Amino acid sequence: MGTDETLTIALSKGRIFEQAMPLLAAADIRALDDPERSRKLILDTSDPRVKLVIIRASDVPTYVQYGAADLGVAGKDVLLEHGGEGLYEPLDLRIARCRMMVAGKPDPGLAMHPGRRRLRRIATKYVRCAERHFAAKGEQVEIIKLYGSMELAPLVGLSDLIVDLVESGNTLKANGLVPLEHICDISSRLIVNKAAWKMKHARVNDLLQALRGAVASSVPAAAD
Ligand SMILES: Nc1ncnc2c1ncn2[C@@H]1O[C@H](COP(=O)(O)OP(=O)(O)OP(=O)(O)O)[C@@H](O)[C@H]1O
Numbered sequence: 001m002g003t004d005e006t007l008t009i010a011l012s013k014g015r016i017f018e019q020a021m022p023l024l025a026a027a028d029i030r031a032l033d034d035p036e037r038s039r040k041l042i043l044d045t046s047d048p049r050v051k052l053v054i055i056r057a058s059d060v061p062t063y064v065q066y067g068a069a070d071l072g073v074a075g076k077d078v079l080l081e082h083g084g085e086g087l088y089e090p091l092d093l094r095i096a097r098c099r100m101m102v103a104g105k106p107d108p109g110l111a112m113h114p115g116r117r118r119l120r121r122i123a124t125k126y127v128r129c130a131e132r133h134f135a136a137k138g139e140q141v142e143i144i145k146l147y148g149s150m151e152l153a154p155l156v157g158l159s160d161l162i163v164d165l166v167e168s169g170n171t172l173k174a175n176g177l178v179p180l181e182h183i184c185d186i187s188s189r190l191i192v193n194k195a196a197w198k199m200k201h202a203r204v205n206d207l208l209q210a211l212r213g214a215v216a217s218s219v220p221a222a223a224d
């Protein structure tokens with residue numbers, strides 16, 4: 001965790017950085033470097049008491065859980081897989097919105113056949129979510145853990161179905177797959193280390209209020 005004077009915020013580069021920075025600007029926090037162009041992992045900001053640490057999206061909850069960062073921005077998908085230990089999740093930032101879905105070939109054929117002899121194979125990065133989804137339906141499945149490009153798995157016979165994130169649907173379509181079941185809606189959340197929440201409460205709370213205001217003005221209710 002940073003010193004008492006410093007707030008450290010963990011973010012991944014790409015869509016979360018791009019969509020979170022306009023919200024952080026409402027709290028007068030602007031990055032002094034562009035993570036797409038700099039190799040720096042710790043970025044100074046326009047507020048000398050705030051630093052950004054740039055890490056993999058799936059590592060953000062771990063840094064915050066252990067207090068290596070006071071706060072972070074993480075997708076709900078990543079939080080569901082992490083489990084949320086040691087964290088508070090006080091605000092839905094409503095950025096990086098998409099859906100977690102089961103997808104597969106349009107004609108699942110044997111994959112959906114009730115009389116099939118082996119368990120259906122599900123390829124996914126989201127093992128916990130997939131397990132929970134199929135368990136809730138009362139179906140035993142075999143989960144195959146992957147780290148990316150899930151869409152390939154049914155095309156080459158690695159799995160019958162995938163569990164992945166879908167936004168426009170273009171990636172599924174480009175690979176001849178279709179969405180089959182909606183698991184949950186996903187957006188990114190502000191997360192806070194539990195100790196930082198107590199020890200740095202005034203500063204964390206100021207930031208939270210500024211972000212709350214920015215979220216309310218950036219997403220009109222009618223967009224839901
Ligand atoms: N197509 C998408 N549209 C909108 N939001 C998305 C989409 N894909 C992922 N997200 C959200 O954005 C977050 C960050 O995605 P990003 O692609 O930057 O990281 P990642 O590649 O999933 O993670 P890692 O690098 O740790 O494997 C995801 O955790 C998810 O919540």
Ligand SMILES: O=P(O)(O)OC[C@H]1O[C@H](OP(=O)(O)OP(=O)(O)O)[C@H](O)[C@@H]1O
Binds near residue numbers: 148164166169170
């Ligand atoms: O429905 P769409 O708009 O096509 O978006 C869905 C794609 O977005 C995500 O991948 P991403 O682009 O983040 O690449 P990654 O898997 O390398 O993170 C997700 O894993 C899908 O592949």
